[in-house]
Amino acid sequence: MKTEVTLGIDVGGTNTAFGFVDINGSCLAESSILTDAHNSAEDLFSRLYPEIEKLYSTISDRCILKGVGIGAPNANYYRGTVENPPNLKWGVVNVVEIIKQYFDVPVAVTNDANASAIGEMLFGAAKGMKDFIVITLGTGLGSGVVVDGKLVYGSDGFAGEIGHTVYDPNGRQCGCGKKGCLETYASATGIKRTVMELLANSIEDSILRNISFNELNSKMIYSSALAGDKLAIQAFEYTGKILGLKLADAVAVTSPEAIILFGGLAKAGKLIIDPTKKSLEANLFHVFRNKVKILQSGLTEGNSAVLGAAALIWNEIIKT
Amino acid sequence: MKTEVTLGIDVGGTNTAFGFVDINGSCLAESSILTDAHNSAEDLFSRLYPEIEKLYSTISDRCILKGVGIGAPNANYYRGTVENPPNLKWGVVNVVEIIKQYFDVPVAVTNDANASAIGEMLFGAAKGMKDFIVITLGTGLGSGVVVDGKLVYGSDGFAGEIGHTVYDPNGRQCGCGKKGCLETYASATGIKRTVMELLANSIEDSILRNISFNELNSKMIYSSALAGDKLAIQAFEYTGKILGLKLADAVAVTSPEAIILFGGLAKAGKLIIDPTKKSLEANLFHVFRNKVKILQSGLTEGNSAVLGAAALIWNEIIKT
Numbered sequence: 001m002k003t004e005v006t007l008g009i010d011v012g013g014t015n016t017a018f019g020f021v022d023i024n025g026s027c028l029a030e031s032s033i034l035t036d037a038h039n040s041a042e043d044l045f046s047r048l049y050p051e052i053e054k055l056y057s058t059i060s061d062r063c064i065l066k067g068v069g070i071g072a073p074n075a076n077y078y079r080g081t082v083e084n085p086p087n088l089k090w091g092v093v094n095v096v097e098i099i100k101q102y103f104d105v106p107v108a109v110t111n112d113a114n115a116s117a118i119g120e121m122l123f124g125a126a127k128g129m130k131d132f133i134v135i136t137l138g139t140g141l142g143s144g145v146v147v148d149g150k151l152v153y154g155s156d157g158f159a160g161e162i163g164h165t166v167y168d169p170n171g172r173q174c175g176c177g178k179k180g181c182l183e184t185y186a187s188a189t190g191i192k193r194t195v196m197e198l199l200a201n202s203i204e205d206s207i208l209r210n211i212s213f214n215e216l217n218s219k220m221i222y223s224s225a226l227a228g229d230k231l232a233i234q235a236f237e238y239t240g241k242i243l244g245l246k247l248a249d250a251v252a253v254t255s256p257e258a259i260i261l262f263g264g265l266a267k268a269g270k271l272i273i274d275p276t277k278k279s280l281e282a283n284l285f286h287v288f289r290n291k292v293k294i295l296q297s298g299l300t301e302g303n304s305a306v307l308g309a310a311a312l313i314w315n316e317i318i319k320t
Numbered sequence: 321m322k323t324e325v326t327l328g329i330d331v332g333g334t335n336t337a338f339g340f341v342d343i344n345g346s347c348l349a350e351s352s353i354l355t356d357a358h359n360s361a362e363d364l365f366s367r368l369y370p371e372i373e374k375l376y377s378t379i380s381d382r383c384i385l386k387g388v389g390i391g392a393p394n395a396n397y398y399r400g401t402v403e404n405p406p407n408l409k410w411g412v413v414n415v416v417e418i419i420k421q422y423f424d425v426p427v428a429v430t431n432d433a434n435a436s437a438i439g440e441m442l443f444g445a446a447k448g449m450k451d452f453i454v455i456t457l458g459t460g461l462g463s464g465v466v467v468d469g470k471l472v473y474g475s476d477g478f479a480g481e482i483g484h485t486v487y488d489p490n491g492r493q494c495g496c497g498k499k500g501c502l503e504t505y506a507s508a509t510g511i512k513r514t515v516m517e518l519l520a521n522s523i524e525d526s527i528l529r530n531i532s533f534n535e536l537n538s539k540m541i542y543s544s545a546l547a548g549d550k551l552a553i554q555a556f557e558y559t560g561k562i563l564g565l566k567l568a569d570a571v572a573v574t575s576p577e578a579i580i581l582f583g584g585l586a587k588a589g590k591l592i593i594d595p596t597k598k599s600l601e602a603n604l605f606h607v608f609r610n611k612v613k614i615l616q617s618g619l620t621e622g623n624s625a626v627l628g629a630a631a632l633i634w635n636e637i638i639k640t
Contacts, residue, residue, distance in 0.1 A: 131475040145573055147472050154467070154575020155451040156611060164605035165569040176605060249485040249566075253465055253573045255474020285484035285496055291476060 002064040003028070006317070007052065007103075008310030010112065011072040013037055013087035016044060018052060019303055020059060021310035025123030027303050028063065029055050041082065041093040049102050067106040068099055069313030071115035071305055078157035080109055086175070108313050112136065112305060114151055114160060116262050116297075117144025118315050119308030125260045125298030132256045134297075135162065135247070137265035137272075140175075141183035141190070147254055151315075162250055163187070167242050186243040188218040188264050194235045195221060206231035222268045236271045243272075244279025251280070251288050258293035262304070266296055322384040323348070326637070327372065327423075328630030330432065331392040333357055333407035336364060338372060339623055340379060341630035345443030347623050348383065349375050361402065361413040369422050387426040388419055389633030391435035391625055398477040400429055406495070428633050432456065432625060434471055434480060436582050436617075437464025438635050439628030445580045445618030452576045454617075455482065455567070457585035457592075460495075461503035461510070467574055471635075482570055483507070487562050506563040508538040508584050514555045515541060526551035542588045556591045563592075564599025571600070571608050578613035582624070586616055 005020040005028060012035060019030030033051055035044060056065065072095065073085035080096030082088075099107045110118075117134040120126040126134070130149040136142040141163030145152040152159045163183035164176055171180025172193060184190050195208055195216065207224045208216065208231055224232035247259055259280075265272060277294045284292070299307050325340040325348060332355060339350030353371055355364060376385065392415065393405035400416030402408070419427045430438075437454040440446040446454070450469040456462040461483030465472040472479045483503035484496055491500025492513060504510050515528055515536065527544045528536065528551060544552035567579055579600075585592060597614045604612070619627050 129475075131479075147467050147474070148470065150468065152467050152574055155449075155577035156575055156607070158607045159451075159573065159575035161572040161575075161605045161607070165572045166565060166603055169565065169603070178603065178605070181605075245486060245489065246569075249569055250573055252481040252485045253479065253570055254472055255476055255479035255481075257475035283486055283489070283498065285481050285498070285501075287476070287478045287481070 002062055004066045005059070005063045006066050006310045006313045007068045008306040008308070008313075009048070009068065009070045010115070010305035010309050011035060011044070011070065011088075012305070013073075016048060017303065017306050018048070018055070019306040019310065020056065020063060020065075021307060021314070023314060025307055025311070027306060029059050030303055030306055031055050035088070037088045039089070041090045041095055041098060045095075045098050045102070065103070065105055067108075067313035067317055068103050069115065069309040069311065070095055070099065070107070070109040071112040071309040071312065072109060073111060075109045075111045076157040077108065077110045077114070077153050080107075082109065106313060106316055108316050110151070110312055111142065112308070113142030114144040115308030115312050116142075116299070116304065117146055117151055119299050119304065119311040120260050120262070120297065121146060122311040122314055123299060123307055125295045126258065127298070129257050131254060132258045132260060133162070133250060133254070134260045134262055136263040137187055137261060138263040139187060139189055141187045145250075145254060152254075162246065165246055165249065167246055182242065182246045186239050186246075191218055191221055191235050191239050191265060192216050194238050195231070198231050198234055198238070202231065204231045208232060218265050218268070222271065225268070225271055233271070236268060237275045240272055240275025241279045244276045245283045247276070247280050248283035251292055252285055255288060256292060258295050260295045260297055262297040262299070269296060322382055324386045325379070325383045326386050326630045326633045327388045328626040328628070328632075329368070329388065329390045330435070330625035330629050331355060331364070331390065331408075332625070333393075336368060337623065337626050338368070338375070339626040339630065340376065340383060340385070341627060341634070343634060345627055345631070347626060349379050350623055350626055351375050355408070357408045359409070361410045361415055361418060365415075365418050365422070385423070385425055387428075387633035387637055388423050389435065389629040389631065390415055390419065390427070390429040391432040391629040391632065392429060393431060395429045395431045396477040397428065397430040397434070397473050400427075402429065426633060426636055428636050430471070430632055431462065432628070433462030434464040435628030435632050436462075436619070436624065437466055437471055439619050439624065439631040440580050440582070440617065441466060442631040442634055443619060443627055445615045446578065447618070449577050451574060452578045452580060453482070453570060453574070454580045454582055456583040457507055457581060458583040459507060459509055461507045465570075465574060472574075482566065485566055485569065487566055502562065502566045506559050506566070511538055511541055511555050511559050511585060512536050514558050515551070518551050518554055518558070522551065524551045528552060538585050538588070542591065545588070545591050553591070556588060557595045560592055560595025561599045564596045564601075565603045567596070567600050568603035571612055572605055575608060576612060578615050580615045580617055582617040582619070589616060
């Protein structure tokens with residue numbers, strides 16, 4: 001008997017990764033191509049299709065394709081569209097329709113954070129949970145909210161934008177045009193900004209005084225903190241303090257069993273989780289205290305985005 | 321043929337109201353008794369039952385009872401309990417079990433704000449909506465969140481505590497023990513506190529300078545504002561500004577089609593809705609702008625809490 005697989009496609013600003021994933025979350029084959037952000041969606045998928053075919057030919061004797069799931073920035077699940085993604089010159093495009101020209105199986109698209117949430121539910125840290133939130137800490141802060149076993153899309157398909165809840169209405173300028181959005185503090189970019197602020201405000205010596213903003217990344221802040229750099233440790237504490245405060249607000253809305261941290265910054269483990277947890281508990285309404293777990297992603301690091309996209313369509317198939 | 325009705329019971333700190341409601345939201349008969357907050361839940365329901373029987377006898381020739389819904393403070397839908405309500409000396413008590421001793425029909429309990437949300441969905445301003453939030457502006461701020469046509473209870477049954485999201489971690493002392501919770505600003509009590517703050521900080525003349533904190537109520541602030549009292553108008557503007565900011569956060573989580581304002585303060589209409597809407601729009605992430613309606617409750621004022629409780633159990637019956 002052939003193994004049923006879905007194809008997961010993760011469209012990023014630089015690379016588009018894809019892979020075939022079975023119902024247990026094992027990725028049987030994977031690859032990637034350059035996205036080429038300056039060209040159209042049609043161009044990407046016409047270059048992608050032969051690569052997918054090639055990869056599928058390595059497993060097609062023992063597998064059968066059941067569906068295609070796509071994770072992409074600014075994706076709308078209801079409409080099947082990607083709408084004016086900041087890092088891709090796509091405008092508004094119906095990617096589900098494009099993919100359906102190539103494959104005669106169910107197709108669905110959602111944004112990367114939502115795909116991660118479904119990935120965690122089917123294959124990762126949220127297995128068996130019905131109410132949880134996934135926070136992706138990358139360049140920005142994405143989120144996927146699951147209520148009663150279902151991803152929350154809301155009235156327009158765009159629910160789950162916790163990165164743009166407001167920490168400080170007079171705070172840091174956000175790329176979205178507002179000020180003080182959570183993601184300007186809690187993200188890989190946010191912690192870089194925090195380092196700069198600490199360098200400005202304190203006289204603490206730090207390894208980070210030798211690195212420019214553009215050279216700096218969250219991994220360097222992480223290794224500096226591990227090496228005992230006080231300013232780097234403070235940067236994680238400040239990030240966790242603000243993240244915990246705003247997560248307490250989100251808990252008051254949907255009362256999740258767990259919040260799962262995903263992405264680059266989440267790899268700092270205890271350095272980010274401990275201050276987040278402390279601030280979360282301090283700011284939770286009493287009925288929620290000592291109930292909400294903060295967990296690290298349970299998805300294999302390398303192909304987690306592909307697993308999420310594959311999980312999206314597995315989840316659709318399971319439902320029907 | 322007999323008309324199917326459900327019994328809605330709204331347990332308040334002072335009065336317990338009850339009534340029989342048909343599937344269209346018409347209340348066929350209603351009454352109330354004193355709650356007597358110092359006595360037990362068992363005592364309340366043993367006094368309530370004969371009154372319900374008496375009321376039911378006036379319609380029992382043409383009606384048939386299909387279920388009992390209860391709205392009560394600190395109620396847990398999953399467990400059927402009311403747990404340490406601040407205004408009732410009940411401790412933790414299973415009210416569903418108590419009611420089932422009297423009635424051989426389905427019984428459910430939830431908190432008053434959740435009951436209001438289901439009331440709005442079945443009979444009020446949210447008819448036909450699948451994603452919306454109800455905010456009850458009473459002594460405190462309660463909320464009921466509906467996602468994809470279902471009330472959000474979360475992992476523990478206590479979801480929907482938007483009143484305890486944090487506006488200012490160093491702000492006003494909240495009854496819950498935290499500081500700066502939304503309900504310390506946006507509620508009947510919150511606007512009284514705002515009036516006091518404005519009286520302290522401004523030198524603006526105002527009718528409200530003659531009224532003590534304890535004498536003051538939101539209705540007086542409303543009528544002063546209608547009479548052109550600038551300080552009273554400022555109080556509404558300040559309330560709406562903070563409410564709109566925190567509602568923008570909630571929209572980012574669940575992307576509702578509408579937010580429905582319910583309860584005493586909501587009766588101020590445009591005075592509260594206009595500044596709330598303005599602040600909401602200013603603080604929304606761009607994808608949500610000009611989409612979210614702010615509406616006043618569509619439930620008949622007098623018995624809206626009874627309608628909500630009745631709607632709770634109608635909703636259960638419809639589902640099965």
